[in-house]
Amino acid sequence: MKLEGKNIIIIGGSSGIGRAVAELCLELGANITLTSRDRAMAEKVALEIGKPTIGLGLDINSEEEVLDFFGSSREIDHVYIAAGATKLGPLTGGTLGENMQAFNTRIMGSLHVVKAAVDKMKPFGSVTFTGGISTDRPIAGAWVSGLATSTAEQLARVLVMEFPHIRFNAVSPGYTDTPMWDTVLGNEKTSILANVAEKLPVKKIATPAEVASAVVFLMSNGSVTGEVIHVDGGGRLV
Numbered sequence: 282m283k284l285e286g287k288n289i290i291i292i293g294g295s296s297g298i299g300r301a302v303a304e305l306c307l308e309l310g311a312n313i314t315l316t317s318r319d320r321a322m323a324e325k326v327a328l329e330i331g332k333p334t335i336g337l338g339l340d341i342n343s344e345e346e347v348l349d350f351f352g353s354s355r356e357i358d359h360v361y362i363a364a365g366a367t368k369l370g371p372l373t374g375g376t377l378g379e380n381m382q383a384f385n386t387r388i389m390g391s392l393h394v395v396k397a398a399v400d401k402m403k404p405f406g407s408v409t410f411t412g413g414i415s416t417d418r419p420i421a422g423a424w425v426s427g428l429a430t431s432t433a434e435q436l437a438r439v440l441v442m443e444f445p446h447i448r449f450n451a452v453s454p455g456y457t458d459t460p461m462w463d464t465v466l467g468n469e470k471t472s473i474l475a476n477v478a479e480k481l482p483v484k485k486i487a488t489p490a491e492v493a494s495a496v497v498f499l500m501s502n503g504s505v506t507g508e509v510i511h512v513d514g515g516g517r518l519v
């Protein structure tokens with residue numbers, strides 16, 4: 282897999298899967314721009330990852346901010362969108378507006394990015410979205426995630442028809458050990474993830490680096506478009 286000299290933008294590259302994608306792309310010779318909502322955080326992570334990585338601030342909930350960001354961008358080979366979080370809780374808890382915020386970040390945010398980025402993309406460059414196991418294995422209390430992951434995966438297919446000169450794909454991670462679970466599960470993270478791992482055919486939770494290698498495959502293989510790659514340890518089968 283070669284990315285030598287490619288210009289790659291990683292939306293939500295300050296942490297977890299996005300950060301792992303940035304690290305792998307840099308190793309493969311790409312020029313990375315990574316983002317966080319917190320510009321100082323993006324700059325810090327870019328410095329940690331190493332030159333010539335650039336860190337910039339961006340909240341993909343703001344269409345204006347996204348338009349400005351891509352307006353001043355150089356030509357782009359690949360975009361990976363990791364930005365987002367999960368929202369747990371019953372449909373009847375909280376208002377729909379509150380509950381759908383996480384969905385909106387992942388889907389409206391992704392659409393803001395595509396709309397702003399397409400004119401800057403090189404022909405047959407790629408955009409990769411992040412789906413997830415809850416598309417195939419929805420669970421009670423994670424309905425927001427289930428809707429967001431399935432829509433992100435469908436975006437990869439519908440956008441191929443909209444912009445055939447750009448490749449659109451999605452990676453679909455199963456449970457992956459990232460800081461997102463520290464926030465969602467707190468002190469129970471280790472025991473809950475160990476319990477999940479025990480039930481998986483591979484008996485382990487995915488690492489961000491394992492998900493990153495699937496993202497890099499989707500970027501670097503010029504014949505792959507409209508595809509969803511699962512990195513779930515066989516979680517869809519059990």
Ligand SMILES: NC(=O)c1ccc[n+]([C@@H]2O[C@H](COP(=O)([O-])OP(=O)(O)OC[C@H]3O[C@@H](n4cnc5c(N)ncnc54)[C@H](OP(=O)(O)O)[C@@H]3O)[C@@H](O)[C@H]2O)c1
Pocket residue numbers: 292293294295296297298299316317318319322339340341342363364365366367386387390411412413414453454455456457458459460461462
């Ligand atoms: N970990 C899993 O098991 C798993 C499984 C399936 C799918 N996913 C999905 O994979 C994606 C990455 O997850 P992760 O586990 O790597 O989480 P993470 O470590 O919490 O990273 C999330 C990234 O998204 C950024 N972000 C969040 N909201 C944003 C916004 N409005 N605008 C721009 N950036 C934003 C964060 O940046 P700042 O906070 O610095 O702004 C951070 O860089 C998420 O969409 C998640 O739902 C994760």
